[in-house]
Amino acid sequence: xxxxxxxxxxxxxxxxxxxxxxxxxxxxxxxxxxxxxxxxxxxxxxxxxxxxxxxxxxxxxxxxxxxxxxxxxxxxxxxxxxxxxxxxxxxxxxxxxxxxxxxxxxxxxxxxxxxxxxxxxxxxxxxx
Amino acid sequence: xxxxxxxxxxxxxxxxxxxxxxxxxxxxxxxxxxxxxxxxxxxxxxxxxxxxxxxxxxxxxxxxxxxxxxxxxxxxxxxxxxxxxxxxxxxxxxxxxxxxxxxxxxxxxxxxxxxxxxxxxx
Numbered sequence: 001x002x003x004x005x006x007x008x009x010x011x012x013x014x015x016x017x018x019x020x021x022x023x024x025x026x027x028x029x030x031x032x033x034x035x036x037x038x039x040x041x042x043x044x045x046x047x048x049x050x051x052x053x054x055x056x057x058x059x060x061x062x063x064x065x066x067x068x069x070x071x072x073x074x075x076x077x078x079x080x081x082x083x084x085x086x087x088x089x090x091x092x093x094x095x096x097x098x099x100x101x102x103x104x105x106x107x108x109x110x111x112x113x114x115x116x117x118x119x120x121x122x123x124x125x126x127x128x
Numbered sequence: 129x130x131x132x133x134x135x136x137x138x139x140x141x142x143x144x145x146x147x148x149x150x151x152x153x154x155x156x157x158x159x160x161x162x163x164x165x166x167x168x169x170x171x172x173x174x175x176x177x178x179x180x181x182x183x184x185x186x187x188x189x190x191x192x193x194x195x196x197x198x199x200x201x202x203x204x205x206x207x208x209x210x211x212x213x214x215x216x217x218x219x220x221x222x223x224x225x226x227x228x229x230x231x232x233x234x235x236x237x238x239x240x241x242x243x244x245x246x247x248x249x250x
Contacts, residue, residue: 034203038232041196041239045246051173052180052250058173085158088151095148 022109030087033080040077047074065127075127082119087112147202150195157192180250193243197236204232 020028050057064070090112094100099108168175179185212225 031203031207034200035207038200038204038235041200042235045239045242049242049246049249052177052246055173058176081158085155088155092148092151 021106022113023105026087026090026109026112030084030091033084033087036080037077037084040080043073043077071127075124078123078127079120082123083116086116086119143202143205146198150199150202153192153195154199157188157195160188177250180247186247186250189247190244193240193247197240200239201233201236204236205229208232 047061050061052058065074090099090108094108099105164179165171180189208225208229212221212228214221217224
């Protein structure tokens with residue numbers, strides 16, 4: 001049986017109760033967007049196939065992209081791509097030694113969020 | 129280990145460098161296409177097809193497709209070995225992870241072959 005003094009010690013490191021810092025949130029989002037893109041590649045390849053299959057296919061794709069649901073899906077895939085690329089560039093910059101300090105991490109994460117949100121909004125405006 | 133960077137062994141370091149090189153290739157490919165689409169507001173089928181029929185673009189597309197497949201595989205492997213673990217899934221974790229990776233690998237092979245077929249049909 002455990003004594004009262006033992007009870008006060010942390011039992012284990014329950015990762016689900018730890019508040020993630022901003023850099024960790026952008027990191028997990030990078031992974032999630034990558035997983036979305038894994039499915040998204042299929043959608044993009046399907047669209048490329050249709051667009052190159054002939055004038056009829058090209059017209060059909062353009063017609064399809066006037067459908068709100070289809071536009072939303074494409075926007076979703078391109079948004080995941082935009083975010084994944086921006087976060088990826090941050091990753092590459094870290095790899096060559098930029099922004100490795102503890103102070104730089106939340107700033108870099110904020111920049112990633114702002115730039116990708118901007119791109120996602122621009123993509124939305126461009127698609128609609 | 130630094131001298132091992134170029135080695136073609138199955139190692140974490142090799143994966144690490146492939147992931148970064150492939151990332152740069154895909155980034156350049158996406159930026160290139162974004163620039164083409166943005167600078168061609170009146171894109172029609174004839175121009176679109178001519179773009180992908182160009183030998184240089186076909187080569188670039190093939191390299192980007194290969195980079196994409198390698199990049200996707202390393203990313204999927206990383207995620208699978210991080211989250212599909214016995215800590216999260218219990219004793220069946222190894223089997224589930226193996227199955228997941230097998231399905232993903234199959235999907236990547238399909239993407240690669242399908243991509244080549246699309247590129248060479250243009």
